[in-house]
Amino acid sequence: xxxxxxxxxxxxxxxxxxxxxxxxxxxxxLGLIGPNGSGKSTIVxxxxxxxxxxxxxxxxxxxxxxxxxxxxRVALGIARTFQNIRLFGQLSVWQNLWxxxxxxxxRQQNFLPRWLNGSKGAREEIGRMLDFFDLGHKGxxxxxNLAFGEQRRLELARALAAKPALLLLDEPAxxxxxxxxDQLDGRIRKIRQDGVTxxxxxxxxELVMSVADRIAVLNFGxxxxxxxxxxxxxxxxxxxxxxxxxxxx
Amino acid sequence: MYSxxxxxxxxxxxxxxxxxPMDFYLGLIQIIGVHTLLGLSAYCVLLTGQVSLAQAGFFxxxxxxxxxxxxxxxxxxxxxxxxxxxxxxxxxxxxxxPALRVKGLMLVVATAAFGxxxxxxxxxxxxxVSRGNIQLGPHGGEGFRQIRYFPETGWTTLDVALFIWxxxxxxxxxxxxxxxSRAGAVLRxxxxxxxxxxxxxxxxxxxxxxxMTIGGVIAGLGGGIFAHYTTHIEHVQxxxxxxxxAIAYPILGGLSSVIGTLLAVIFIQGLLIEGxxxxxDWRNLLFGGLxxxxxxxxxxxxxDAGTFLMLKRLFFRNREHTGA
Numbered sequence: 001x002x003x004x005x006x007x008x009x010x011x012x013x014x015x016x017x018x019x020x021x022x023x024x025x026x027x028x029x030l031g032l033i034g035p036n037g038s039g040k041s042t043i044v045x046x047x048x049x050x051x052x053x054x055x056x057x058x059x060x061x062x063x064x065x066x067x068x069x070x071x072x073r074v075a076l077g078i079a080r081t082f083q084n085i086r087l088f089g090q091l092s093v094w095q096n097l098w099x100x101x102x103x104x105x106x107r108q109q110n111f112l113p114r115w116l117n118g119s120k121g122a123r124e125e126i127g128r129m130l131d132f133f134d135l136g137h138k139g140x141x142x143x144x145n146l147a148f149g150e151q152r153r154l155e156l157a158r159a160l161a162a163k164p165a166l167l168l169l170d171e172p173a174x175x176x177x178x179x180x181x182d183q184l185d186g187r188i189r190k191i192r193q194d195g196v197t198x199x200x201x202x203x204x205x206e207l208v209m210s211v212a213d214r215i216a217v218l219n220f221g222x223x224x225x226x227x228x229x230x231x232x233x234x235x236x237x238x239x240x241x242x243x244x245x246x247x248x249x
Numbered sequence: 250m251y252s253x254x255x256x257x258x259x260x261x262x263x264x265x266x267x268x269x270p271m272d273f274y275l276g277l278i279q280i281i282g283v284h285t286l287l288g289l290s291a292y293c294v295l296l297t298g299q300v301s302l303a304q305a306g307f308f309x310x311x312x313x314x315x316x317x318x319x320x321x322x323x324x325x326x327x328x329x330x331x332x333x334x335x336x337x338x339x340x341x342x343x344x345x346x347p348a349l350r351v352k353g354l355m356l357v358v359a360t361a362a363f364g365x366x367x368x369x370x371x372x373x374x375x376x377x378v379s380r381g382n383i384q385l386g387p388h389g390g391e392g393f394r395q396i397r398y399f400p401e402t403g404w405t406t407l408d409v410a411l412f413i414w415x416x417x418x419x420x421x422x423x424x425x426x427x428x429x430s431r432a433g434a435v436l437r438x439x440x441x442x443x444x445x446x447x448x449x450x451x452x453x454x455x456x457x458x459x460x461m462t463i464g465g466v467i468a469g470l471g472g473g474i475f476a477h478y479t480t481h482i483e484h485v486q487x488x489x490x491x492x493x494x495a496i497a498y499p500i501l502g503g504l505s506s507v508i509g510t511l512l513a514v515i516f517i518q519g520l521l522i523e524g525x526x527x528x529x530d531w532r533n534l535l536f537g538g539l540x541x542x543x544x545x546x547x548x549x550x551x552x553d554a555g556t557f558l559m560l561k562r563l564f565f566r567n568r569e570h571t572g573a
Contacts (some may be wrong), residue, residue, distance in 0.1 A: 050447070050448070060277070068447055069448040069452070071447055071450050071452045071453070072452075074449065075450055075452030076449065079448075079449070080448055082445070082448075086442050086448075087445070088437065088441045090437065090441055090549075090553070091434055091437055091438060091441070095496035096438075098434055099431065099435045099438045099446075099449060099451065100449035100450065102449060102450025102451065114431070115430065115431055115435075116430045116431060116432070117393075117430060117431055118431050140558070142555065142558060145555075158449060159449075162450050246477060
């Protein structure tokens with residue numbers, strides 16, 4: 001469903017992403033791991049279209065989307081969360097989901113209803129979404145006033161409000177405690193059951209190993225491994241990237 | 250009972266008159282109305298996080314277009330105002346596309362430059378027509394005199410004040426409604442975080458240009474009314490000072506609702522400018538100091554989203570108590 005071909009991004013002399021080829025099949029959960037600065041978040045930003053590519057192509061459902069602006073990619077079905085939470089803090093929790101209802105299907109509504117209050121179905125969807133993320137009682141609260149864990153859940157809910165086919169999660173468990181990570185694990189599985197393909201960037205190894213079907217490992221902007229979780233754990237190159245050469249020897 | 254009320258109103262009017270003639274207050278009410286429109290035009294743009302100093306330019310375009318339509322083309326007022334709003338809005342849309350490619354300070358500079366360009370255009374713009382032995386129409390640096398639609402058609406100062414406030418009420422009502430719609434939430438989302446807004450599927454360029462266009466329409470409407478109640482417009486009135494006032498209102502009033510802008514206009518025009526007239530030019534200093542103070546004490550303006558939530562809770566809690 002998503003195919004990255006020779007994906008390359010240089011920031012000045014820094015090769016943030018250097019010729020990565022990667023493909024994700026429909027319905028799978030792909031884990032993307034790597035040490036800090038290995039280019040994971042940059043890949044997410046490139047898939048979403050926040051920066052222009054230095055070289056390479058992004059194909060989504062077979063079509064080249066490399067030149068599309070970010071909002072058009074959301075309409076095609078690519079949604080994301082951010083490593084550093086980026087909610088609309090002065091909007092209510094409910095409104096955060098309301099403005100994010102921009103899927104291709106929702107775009108087909110007439111201009112006026114889409115901008116005035118959205119369809120009834122879409123508004124009911126928000127209620128269901130808030131319940132799923134345990135935020136049902138917080139609908140009128142300003143997003144900026146939520147506790148940290150609630151903000152993480154709201155961001156995930158906001159990404160799903162666009163009814164994506166592909167969901168990019170950029171370190172969704174950062175700052176969460178064990179119980180919250182457990183709940184997140186369950187929610188990611190449920191999201192996949194509903195037919196959403198997921199790319200999960202994460203530092204919490206247990207979470208990635210638990211939910212991912214396949215794991216790609218990055219180091220210095222290059223892909224050094226791509227395999228099943230257990231095979232990746234055994235991979236010498238991966239150990240070297242994380243622990244250094246001496247530790248392996 | 251009604252006669253009591255009439256007596257009370259007469260006494261109140263008498264008491265007010267002791268401080269100044271009635272026309273002075275009506276004039277002030279007119280100024281507040283027109284400046285509210287100007288402030289609301291900046292409010293729309295500011296919702297998307299853009300600081301625009303071009304609003305005085307759109308206001309000037311509205312003023313000249315409406316004045317020329319009623320004076321030179323003998324149009325009635327309302328269609329002339331509509332056309333002036335549309336022309337200013339079209340101009341805002343055209344300016345919005347290139348201007349909104351830049352952000353922050355660069356946008357401030359770009360829009361200020363546009364405002365100055367408009368002012369200098371009218372400084373040089375002469376289009377006069379002979380009527381009997383007088384010349385009518387804009388006359389460059391001397392300005393556009395004799396926009397006498399109101400006196401010629403027999404409007405009293407009170408009529409004009411009522412007309413202005415009808416327009417203000419309509420615009421405020423429309424913006425209030427828009428604010429509570431999904432469109433309002435989208436504008437605010439863009440204002441809060443452009444990257445997050447893009448990533449939730451919002452076309453931020455389209456949203457920003459739309460906000461600029463709506464702002465242009467409102468500024469044009471305000472300018473058209475301004476031209477008619479002052480009867481004499483010239484380029485100096487539409488300079489950077491007016492542009493600064495335009496953005497000061499919504500910034501001071503807060504972006505949670507149109508009411509904030511109205512309160513800020515009443516506060517600045519009613520209390521500071523008129524109330525502190527005895528201080529002479531020193532009041533400008535106080536005005537600047539007040540903006541600095543407000544930015545420090547209430548960085549999100551006098552009324553922010555939190556204030557409204559608090560009021561709402563207070564209200565609902567009280568209702569629960571009375572219900573129980």
